[in-house]
Amino acid sequence: MRRLAAASLLLLLAVPALAQPRAATCTAPAGPLQATICGDAALRAADARLRSIERSAAASTARPATFATRAEAWQRRLEAxxxxxxxxxxTRDELLDEYRERIAQFDDLVRQDRSIRRLEIQRCPEGRRDCPPNPVFARPAALERTCLGSALRNCRVGAAGIVASEDRNTRILWQIQHGFTDSDGLRAGIVLMAEVRGGWRLVGWSFEGVTFAPPRLVESDAGLLLHVEGRTGGSGNGNADLFYRQAAQGWSEIEAESWRTSLPARLPAGLGAWQGVDFDAESLSARTRLWREEDGNCCPTGGGARLDFRIEGRSLVLAAIALDAMARASQPRAETCPAERATYRFTGEGEFTAELRREGPPASAESDLLLRLRSAASSHDYWFRFTQSQGYGTQYILPVATPTPEGTRDLETEEDALPLMTFHGLRADLSIQETPPRSGTPAPRHLFLPGIGQALWYGQVPGTPTQSRESLRPGFWTLATCR
Structure with a gap:
């Protein structure tokens, strides 16, 4: 009886645990929004739906590099x-709207991609009902008259043909389409196919432009490139260009969008590149007009710039900028800006801006100002106060928590990180200012923080995101804006 009673007790104790419903799986990525999304049933369901269709889109796209870049940018924008x-x-409702819009975009993208992927489905021999896809297919019939796929409604062929490399060993078959979509209105599309043994293989396609030019095959320092010039609609007249690079395993896409995040910090204050640039794939460069803040979209008056790129992995990376005489004349005058209103652009490699700010009570005895570094890559702010040692008076920046009206709070920092926190304010003649900047004094023309990039890269600055390293090469920060 005792063994039976004990067994019954164990069974009763186990029943509640077995009867408890499982918590719904949350697919939201780690970050500041994870708890908000996972704690709300509607947001949790929207995120699960988005991640599911995102996987479908990633499996069907011919532009995986651009797809990944845009996904990361969307997540950063959501968190910002x-x-x-x-x-x-x-707000919660705004987050739901963002998810609905993103899901609708993916629905369109998957539909377009699958309509082109059908080229890879071969006709079954008589008697068979289901044939597996084959990436190699015969040349499409009536290429000059009939649109490939069904991405565009009321579709007509604008042009079609073959482009070959100089040695004639590489041939690309292409078709430009014109039509419309219910969500975006008038659209153009282009489909690219490479000749391979036994037929043709899809290389890429896009239906994001309003115009596309016939593709070009060019020899560059990075190898054989396939470039399609394209433009989007509206007053922005942005880029819809496609880039592919030939490799031993076939053609791989090079995304040409992420470089724009590093452009504003490398232009003179008050100038911007508002519209698409004119790429030259052979020299891996581009030219752009520059707009002043008071210009209209039609009429840029800020001069121009040449942009030089290099290919890193599967991305175009902005390597250098050369300004024309008019753009160079737009440099600000440091003498007219008080330190507490100064914003600096970084002249080296890294997507950062810096600001001197007066926030709350004086931050330290050496200076009443704080330094804020803002990372465009992680959407994160790093705050520092100034201090100065005795003797020769080396200046340092020390990490602090986000300031409040009550003041600042030092963050615990590893002792071996202190030498990486040296700070130098420089005048226009590159002489070093003897003391840290203070309110009411002229802003330094340049800032120099030689070790901060190393400290960020190795996570020695408190608050550095753990999911990705901050990249900031040594360089000068130059006064860009007087707020």
Whole structure:
């Protein structure tokens, strides 16, 4: 009886645990929004739907590099919230709207991709009902008259043909389409196919432009490149260009969008590249006109610039900028800007801006100002106060928590990180200022923080994101804006 009673007790104790419903799986990635999304049933369901269709889109796309870049940019924008005026997090309803819009975009993308992927489905021999896809297919019939796929409605062929490399060993078959979509209105499309043994193989396609030019095969320092010039609609007249590079295993896409995040910090204050640039694939460069803040979209008056690129992995990376005489004349005058209103652009490699700010009570005895470094890559702010040692008076920046009206709070920092926190304010003649910047004094023309990039890379600055390293090469910060 005792053994039976004990067994019954164990069974009763186990029943509640077995009867408890499982918690719904949350697919939201780690980050500041994870708890918000996972704690709300509607947001959790929207995120699960998005991740599911995102996997389908990733499996069907011919532009995996661009796809990954845009996915990361969308997640950063979601976490940054509304930045139109005073930055603030998105509300719950705004987050749901963002998810709905993103899901609708993916629905269109998957539909377009699958309509082109059908070229890879061969007709079954008589008697068979289901034939597996084959990436090699015969030349499409009536290429000059009939649109490939069904991505565009009321589709007509604008042009079609073959482009060959100089040695004639590489041939690309292409078709340009014109039509419309219910979500985007008038659209153009292009489909690219490479000749291989036994037929043709899809290389890439896009239906994002309003115009596409016939593709070009060019020899560059990076190897044989396939470039399609394209433009989007509206006043922005942005780029819809496609880049592919030939490798031993076939053609791989090179994304040409992420470089734009590093452009603003490398232009003179008050100038911007508002529209698409004119790429030259052979020299891996581009030219662009520059707009002043008061210009209209039609009429840039800020001069121009040549942009030089290199290929890193599967991305175009901005390597250098050469300004024309008019753009160079737009450099600000340091003498007219008080230190507490100074914003600096980084002249080296890294997507950062720096600001000197007066926030709350004086930050230290050496200076009443704080230094804020803002990373465009991680959307993260790093705050520092100034201090100065005795003797020769080496200046340092020390990490602090985000300031409040009550003041600042030092963050615990490893002792061996202190030598990486040296700071130098430089005048226009490159002489070093003897003391840290203070309110009411002229802003330094340049800032130099030689070790901060190493400290960020190795996570020695408190608050550095753990999921990705911050990349900041040594370089000067130059006064760009007087707020």
């Amino acid at each position: 919230g509304d930045t139109a005026s005073t930055p603030r997090p998105f």
